[in-house]
Every structure is written in C-alpha cells, then in structure tokens.
Amino acid sequence: MASLNQCLASLARLNLTAPARPTAVASTIPKFLLPTATATATASSVRYASGGGGMRKRPVKKKKVYKTFRSYDLSPMEQFSLCDAMRYLRAFEVGRPPTVVKYELAVKLKTHKSGPVIRNRIRLPYPVKTDTRIGVVCPEDSPMMVEAQQLGAVAVGQESLFESIRQGNIPFNKLICHVDSQEALSKSYLGKILGPKGLMPNTKTKTITSDIKATMQELIGADEYRERTGVVRLAVGQLGFTPQMLSDNIKSLMSMLKADINNIDDSYTKALDEIVLSSTNGPGFSLNGIFLSADEKLKPEHLQSVM
C-alpha cells in the first residue's frame, strides 16, 4: 500500500511546482518503474542534509594533460632494414595488382601538441600517384584561362566554375586560384564545400598564385604531406618499385622533412622519432636506416621480380 501511495504522490507532484525536497532519483521516473532492487536501495538510503556527516567528498582526480604527443621507448621494438621489410611486405601483397598497392611511410615526430605543424609538397624521384586533375580559378575570358586549359586543367573559370562546384560537380582533385580571382573566391562561400575536401586554395599551401603555369607544373606529380597528431604519412612507392627506387623516394622525403623541421622556429622542439614502412595490406615495419638485408643471401635484385 505504501508503494502505491508513493506512486500516486510522485505522479501528483508532476503537476505541481518544484518538489519541496530534492528527490534522490530524477523526478521524471516514477518509482514503480525503477528496477525493484534500485528502488528499495534508494528508499532505504534517502538522506537529507540535516543529519551528521553524509558522504565524504573525495577530491576529483585531475587527469594529467600532456603537452607533447606520446613518445615510446623504442628499445623493445624490432627494427628492420629496408630490404627485409620489403621482403615481408611483398610476401603479404603477393598476387595483388602492383600499381594499386602502395608502400606507405609514417614518420613519427617528437613534437608538441600545439604549435606549428609540418606541411609541404614534395616531388618524389619516382612518382607514386599519376592521376592529378587540376582545377584553376581565374578571371573568365583571360589569357590565363586559355593557358591553364592548354596545360591540362580539367576545370577552368570563375563564376561558372563556382556554380558547377555548388552543384557538386568536382572533376578535379587539386584546385588553384589566381590572385586576381582571390576576392571572388572568398565571396563565393565555397569553403564549406571545398574545405573538408582539402581543396580550398590558400596562400599558405601556395595554391593562391600569380603564376598559374609554374604552380600547375609544380603540382603535377607532386604529393602533399602534413603532420597530423605528430605523424607525417605519405605513400612513397608502388608495390612494383625496386628496393633502389623506394630507397631514393624515402631518402628524398626524409631530407625534405629534415629541412622542414629546421625551418620551424627554434622555440618549438621538433625532432624525428621513428620511421615505419607499411603497405596497403601489410603490417608496419620500423626501419633501422640500413638498406641491405641482414640475411646475406637476400640481395636487392631478388626483390624486383614481377609481382
């Protein structure tokens, strides 16, 4: 009977103003709906502010906030020479189309979570991607427009191009903008569409330019990389590459990265931590910087057969 009274009381209270006393449970749940065990537990443990003590308040532990990305002790990590890593990766990728499968490099940096990030473009000695389609924003009916089209841009124009982008027609995977059209571009409010795709032209990425020709030539066959959560990731080769080709690509990327690190203001510490080579379907191999295999029987020539 008591429970029924309680129930009616709680229902009646719903129509009144705020409850006279704070209830232990959120008042939207009538008590009869709660699981019985909880209901009895709360009924017996209802306490009011008057009586002695109550629950002791424990200080809330503050979670430690790290200013840098985590850096691991690499001493237990098994590290591989380039040829050894390639041997494993080629075994993992056997029978897959060699132009589709890529070698990927992840370069972990010792760096702060805030501050400048590394972001640049590189033209690898042996290009990995070959499908660069460039769109150019430049004033309509200008000589630049004709020039861009002759250089192989897939979409050229200003208002007409903006309109087709708004309609979701984006045939390009790189977009550059001439300085003269910069104002029109910022007025077109395309940032919402182009921003998430990483296509929005920007002075920082050198995609707003006064020399369309030079930028286009630079873009074709160039790969962009940037540091995300303390790691720079980039595809550095196709599965069909020989060890020497892959080594050349990795070397040129690493020297570029070192230059980028040196360019950053001295007040921010940034340093190389670890280099990991993986492939589309393979595991990651931490590289030790040596080219030749630890196994003397394995020669680089053995790793260039048709895949």
Add this chain to the structure above:
Amino acid sequence: MVGVIRRLNQLTALVRIRNGPGAAVLPQDVTRIHMEFAHKINGGHMGPRKFWRDALPRLKYWNPAVPMVVNRSNNQEGPAMLTLYFREPGSAFTSDIPQPSSSTEGFAKAPVPAPGERVLTIDMKNRRSEAILKEFMDKSGAVAVKMTPQDEAKLREVEDLEATGAIDREKVAKMNAAAKREKQMIAQAHSEAAAIKAAL
C-alpha cells in the same frame, strides 16, 4: 601512432609467415608461378583462393626472387589453374623477362612458356587448398622449411598471447553487454515515464 608493444605483437606474428603450410624453398629450376581463379568462392574457387591467401605469401617469403603472378577474374565459371614454369636443364633462361603483372580484371593470362622453359599445370577447381598444396609440393619438388627453435619459442609466445586475448575479449564483451542492457533499461524507463506524463 599505435604504441610500440601492440605493433611489436603484430610483428611477432610474422612467425606465421615464416612457418606453416607453404613455407618451402623451391628448387633452382622453378622460374615462375602463375595462378588463375575467380574472385568469389562459388563454382569451386574456394580452394585456390585459400591457397593464394595462406600458402602463397609463405612461398613468396622463402622465394622472393620467383615471380608469382595471380590473375583473378569475375568469371566464376572460368578455370582455376596453377601453372609452374621450369627451366629446361642447360638453358640460360632468366625469370626477369617482361611479363604481365597480377590483375584483378582477368588481364594477366598465363604466359606461353619461353624457349628453354617447360610447364606443369595443377587444376585447382573444386579442391581444398591442402590438396592443392600437396600436389604443388610434389610437382615442384619444393623442400619444406624446418622451424628453428627460436621460431618455435616465438610461436608458443604468440599462441599464449592469443589464448589470453580470447579470455580477455570474452570478459570485456560481457561487461559491454551488461552496460548496454542497463542503458537500455534506463532509456525504457525514461520513455515510459514520458508517456505517462504526456497522458496526464
């Protein structure tokens, strides 16, 4: 980036690619291997697919210089053939001659044997991968690799880790299910209370 220990565990599992079915060294006179089968398993293509996924990586690891080309096609009624190419005794044939690389569209047909080369074929259709591997070992004359004591120890380590992992996974699954059930009950109570409130 993923922590060192987790990545290291993955690398310890490389013992599986060094040992197991297919870990064998091919004789010097095998010049290349070609496989042809369909993408999906129906029409008797399960065995070849398994052979490609299980045995071929091990063969490739132990014979990195031998070209192994896989031609997969969408034609489920098509053939499932493995072709072994051998160098004729005394011929100076090298396996780095240009040939089509692996394809997923059925473009990499088995090349005709070059002069100084002979072929052996294995019909893989409607057969289990173990049977295919056995015939492959017999026909090619490959020698299975013996597991080293270090690898044996590593394999035991991997197996132990997997066993503890299975136990932990079960435990966590139970905890997750309990949390989910509780959440569901509370949500139900909330919705019923809201219904009553609306009815009043």
